[in-house]
Amino acid sequence: MEIKNLTPQNVWSIFDAMTQVPRPSKKEEKIRQWLVGWAKEHNIECHLDSTGNVLMRVPATPGYEDHPTVVMQGHMDMVCEKNSDVKHDFENDPLDTYIDGDWVTARGTTLGADDGMGVALALGVMIDPEAKHGPLEALITYDEETGMTGANNLDEGFMTGKILVNIDSETEGQIFIGCAGGKDTCAIFRYAPVPAPDRCYLKVKVSGLMGGHSGGDIHLGHANANKVLVRFLRSQPDLVLASITGGNLRNAIAREAEAVVGLPEARKHQFLADLNQYVAVIEGEVGDIEKGFKMTTESVDKPAHIIEPGVSDKLLAALQACPHGVQGMSRAMADLVETSTNLASVKMPEPGIIRIETSQRSSVESEKEDIANTVRTVFEMAGAEVTQGHGYPGWKPNVESPVLKVFAQTYREMYNKEPEVLAIHAGLETGLFLTKYPDMDMISVGPTMVGIHSPEEKVSISSVESFYKYLREALSRI
Numbered sequence: 250m251e252i253k254n255l256t257p258q259n260v261w262s263i264f265d266a267m268t269q270v271p272r273p274s275k276k277e278e279k280i281r282q283w284l285v286g287w288a289k290e291h292n293i294e295c296h297l298d299s300t301g302n303v304l305m306r307v308p309a310t311p312g313y314e315d316h317p318t319v320v321m322q323g324h325m326d327m328v329c330e331k332n333s334d335v336k337h338d339f340e341n342d343p344l345d346t347y348i349d350g351d352w353v354t355a356r357g358t359t360l361g362a363d364d365g366m367g368v369a370l371a372l373g374v375m376i377d378p379e380a381k382h383g384p385l386e387a388l389i390t391y392d393e394e395t396g397m398t399g400a401n402n403l404d405e406g407f408m409t410g411k412i413l414v415n416i417d418s419e420t421e422g423q424i425f426i427g428c429a430g431g432k433d434t435c436a437i438f439r440y441a442p443v444p445a446p447d448r449c450y451l452k453v454k455v456s457g458l459m460g461g462h463s464g465g466d467i468h469l470g471h472a473n474a475n476k477v478l479v480r481f482l483r484s485q486p487d488l489v490l491a492s493i494t495g496g497n498l499r500n501a502i503a504r505e506a507e508a509v510v511g512l513p514e515a516r517k518h519q520f521l522a523d524l525n526q527y528v529a530v531i532e533g534e535v536g537d538i539e540k541g542f543k544m545t546t547e548s549v550d551k552p553a554h555i556i557e558p559g560v561s562d563k564l565l566a567a568l569q570a571c572p573h574g575v576q577g578m579s580r581a582m583a584d585l586v587e588t589s590t591n592l593a594s595v596k597m598p599e600p601g602i603i604r605i606e607t608s609q610r611s612s613v614e615s616e617k618e619d620i621a622n623t624v625r626t627v628f629e630m631a632g633a634e635v636t637q638g639h640g641y642p643g644w645k646p647n648v649e650s651p652v653l654k655v656f657a658q659t660y661r662e663m664y665n666k667e668p669e670v671l672a673i674h675a676g677l678e679t680g681l682f683l684t685k686y687p688d689m690d691m692i693s694v695g696p697t698m699v700g701i702h703s704p705e706e707k708v709s710i711s712s713v714e715s716f717y718k719y720l721r722e723a724l725s726r727i
């Protein structure tokens with residue numbers, strides 16, 4: 250059996266063709282051209298907006314002219330990951346796909362079912378002679394995976410529908426109705442390097458923590474290396490600070506942090522004894538999940554300079570006062586983190602500057618602003634210069650959403666069970682649409698795929714078939 254002949258054939262033939270067109274994020278020219286050509290071939294109205302998103306439009310099927318316009322949405326780019334022993338040029342080579350039981354997958358690379366299958370399902374409906382629906386639009390965004398650039402730059406008025414079905418979820422039977430918005434808060438401390446006094450200098454290092462994604466994993470309670478380090482340093486009198494760094498990516502929980510401190514020779518013994526005790530305290534608090542936690546010291550040479558003590562004291566105080574972790578849970582959705590903040594990194598990019606990156610998330614816009622301003626205030630009170638990004642809006646779950654009701658009811662009737670209705674504490678393109686389309690009624694759904702963003706990525710053939718029937722049925726009821 251060839252992939253393009255799987256059922257439903259209209260969907261699989263589109264997907265199969267897309268796997269032969271390179272489409273790495275930020276390099277979508279080829280797939281964009283392919284989409285435009287596909288629309289032309291099928292006589293479908295097709296538009297590009299000023300930044301490169303694609304919109305296709307088909308009229309209602311006979312008898313459905315008075316139904317509202319529905320936008321089906323997916324993204325044209327894919328994550329490009331491969332096994333190290335595989336030779337593959339994602340900018341030029343077609344994917345080497347094959348069928349493995351109920352799965353379609355690719356040899357040694359990502360498959361791009363995320364979100365090629367979403368796009369194929371949307372286009373498949375548009376050319377299906379048996380589908381019944383009101384006017385349909387297919388919005389195909391670019392660069393979802395490395396910045397959501399297409400969704401961010403989407404032209405106002407580009408889509409006309411007020412109902413949007415995002416087809417970029419990965420488990421059949423789940424319906425997403427909310428996501429978190431985000432904002433970054435960055436603080437800069439400036440200091441005059443001061444010649445290092447004669448003391449004994451130690452490097453203190455926190456390592457081996459679990460870390461994780463600052464959205465998806467923030468509720469797990471993993472320790473933040475920056476917080477663990479600073480809490481100890483703040484408990485010690487008479488320290489001077491020569492350097493401090495910790496964490497790396499803005500959207501990751503800090504796994505490692507280290508500082509070089511100077512202390513009077515006479516305090517060294519007590520410092521080490523206190524540290525041993527402190528390690529036991531942290532193990533008592535998080536040892537059940539942080540199995541690899543380590544906090545070590547080593548003697549180092551006297552550095553040339555330290556951070557001027559007036560600044561380092563305030564820096565450490567601000568890092569201790571800065572909140573980190575879950576700030577609030579949703580009452581509308583069980584187990585959904587509503588608001589959180591991540592004390593992501595402390596870096597010293599050049600002498601005289603300490604830069605702290607933090608990021609805040611919430612599915613409630615006002616709460617996102619509130620936590621971002623809380624963090625800003627902490628650092629401003631300590632004398633730092635604070636800048637904030639524009640951020641992106643959250644998508645607040647609406648359990649009364651009309652499009653949710655249609656999709657949930659259709660699911661119940663077709664499968665005789667309840668769909669799972671969920672929201673996630675991370676960003677989705679749907680959140681960004683709300684900036685220019687604040688009244689959009691939206692859900693996110695999709696057929697079952699596993700291993701996305703990895704060479705293990707595969708999509709279920711039986712799930713695509715049943716999801717397609719479901720999508721078609723639900724669209725006919727809107």
Ligand SMILES: [Zn+2]
Pocket residue numbers: 324363364393417
């Ligand atoms: Zn995706």
